[in-house]
Amino acid sequence: MSTPSYGSIKDLLVSQNADFWPALKAASGRAACFEDVLALATLKKRAISRLGSPPVEVATPLRVAILGGYSLYPLREIFEQFLFGAGYAAELWIGEYDNYVSEILDETSGIYSFQPEVIFVLPAQRRFFYSGAITDQRTVIEEQIKNDCQQLLSLMRRANQKTHADILLCNFILPAGHDLGAYRNKTLASPWNYVAQINIELGLNAPSFVHICDVNFMSARLGLMVARDRRRWFESKQIGSPTLLVAIAEEAARMVVALRRPMKKVLVLDLDNTLWGGVIGDDGLEGIEIGDTSARGEAFKAFQKYVLSLTERGVLLAVCSKNDHSKAIEPFEKHPEMVIKSNHVVCFKANWQPKSENIRAIAEELNLGLDSFVFVDDNPAEIEIVRQFLPQVSTILLTDDPSDYVSQLEDSRYFEPLSITQEDRIRSNQYIQQARYREIESSTTDMDSYLRSLEMVATISGFMREDVPRISQLINKSNQFNLTSKRRSESEVGSLLTSKAHVTCTIRLSDKFGDHGLISVLIGSIEGEVLYIDTWLMSCRVLKRQVEETALNELVRLATRSGYKKIIGRYIPSAKNGMVKSHYQNLGFATVHEADDGGEYVLEAVGYVPRQTHMSIIRRTNESSTSD
């Protein structure tokens, strides 16, 4: 009835052992069924009353409001438990049963003084039905569907305006009663079609801060007859069966995590029996199974198609194979049935070194953290070596049946985007360009002529509405070139657009090889005559391109224009931002103080001489363009 480790975790608590909290966290992340989660939740309650709150290094505090048209108990316990498993100690604000509309509309409502960072809303499904006649015209029914959705979404807008919180909004379970029979298909007024249409409209019209907690999908995946539970509705106003509660809570917790830790960026692929059947070194180009001539070949081809489709959302493909390079590359260049070609692969490692070493090398070449990597292999020994030596890398061990490969990747849930931006779609190309830069770099003798030869153009602008998704993406995932690592949600970024206490700046870079997109973000906060640099980050793929100098020139320009005399920057060390430790000194700032937990540096804006660059400047905000 409970996880195998439940008893031992309980013993740790009874003996007040320090390992209790980490053990509970690990078990909470793995728990799969209602009984297990609830047992762990009960254990956590007891533990807090005996030991006090869990330590911050086990769980980061997070303020979450839950409200809706159902009893939120025990859902909130399960949700809290999954959040805990993901490393968050939720402080919860719980709405009264079915009071969510007034709780959001009432300005004096407790939810606003609570200041939630996340709001989880479960609207009452019973309010969403067609109130007219079943024979009404389609347009009339569509009108009501639209109104229902608009009302709900404007309620969400209202909640967001007052809190800037991200909102997780549940959609609805399709009503699975047989009633109406096949006639349900003939009218939008049938409960089945009505709810289906509401779900579609909600998703398509949701603003960027509303994230749909897809109860519709989850209940369908479980089976509607398993998901619903009429007894529990009448008895205790539950949204559905215990199994559905667990699915909803787990999904909502996963979304909270995804809002803070974006999806993986790099998919590292094995070759033999992963991308094709057989062993290229033994079977040769004609012997490997790929393509429509056999069932297995078709399955491998389907897998390649799915893998390639991931690049559309910004995932980079790399190859890591134990092979001779010349043999391994052959199918990519010569086999007509290969879907993935060598130009789709940003980094190709085929040699006899341990895979853990190769993956580490790929991470260095791409300048990306290992925690953004997923490694896929059919060989358990290779998976094991990567797990042992590079525990930050997520791994997928493929089964021996290639027909399951696609679903194994799909259900790994590593590559689910919260949003897809234009930048994501072109990112893969940008990394492929990098290889060409390295070529020029080695052929051009000095850095200066290299930079001149790139014909760089920087487009500078304050924060703009349409850039908010990309800006918050950078703010939340840039780790290395990030002076303060300060994270902000999309809503918080949006609120800076109108802030009078802040100065904002974004830089786009393009050059003769193409467009890098929006690659640098700066936020300054103003205190008297001082401009404090709250955020300075940059994508590492444009290191050493004078974007730093360009940014500083812009910052000083903005400061002097508004009469600020000093610019003060801070460096706050993190596990990954060592590369910018001397950033401010390198740019000519004077050190105010420096210690293990960071430093503060000052630059006098008056008398600043703009740094010379090989950058043409275009300004996007109400100002004419100039050129340096």
Added chain:
Amino acid sequence: MNQAQVIDRLQKIFDELFLDPVVLTPALTAREVEEWDSLLQISIVVAVEGHFGIRFNMGEVEATQNVGQFADLIVKRIAEKSA
């Protein structure tokens, strides 16, 4: 299965769920056990339904006054299942 046998099985379920040992007797009520709150009650009902492969009807668990009556209800459901 009779009341005593069911209570015997219940004891094992309770031992897993409760931190402080609880000795089940037919006369024991939830009010007498500090740990036995509404959250634990849900766990107990779900565990019992799973363990015995039965399902309670609406409201009938709440209607039982003590462990003995709860066990009797389980006995009744098991009997119906095998009937």
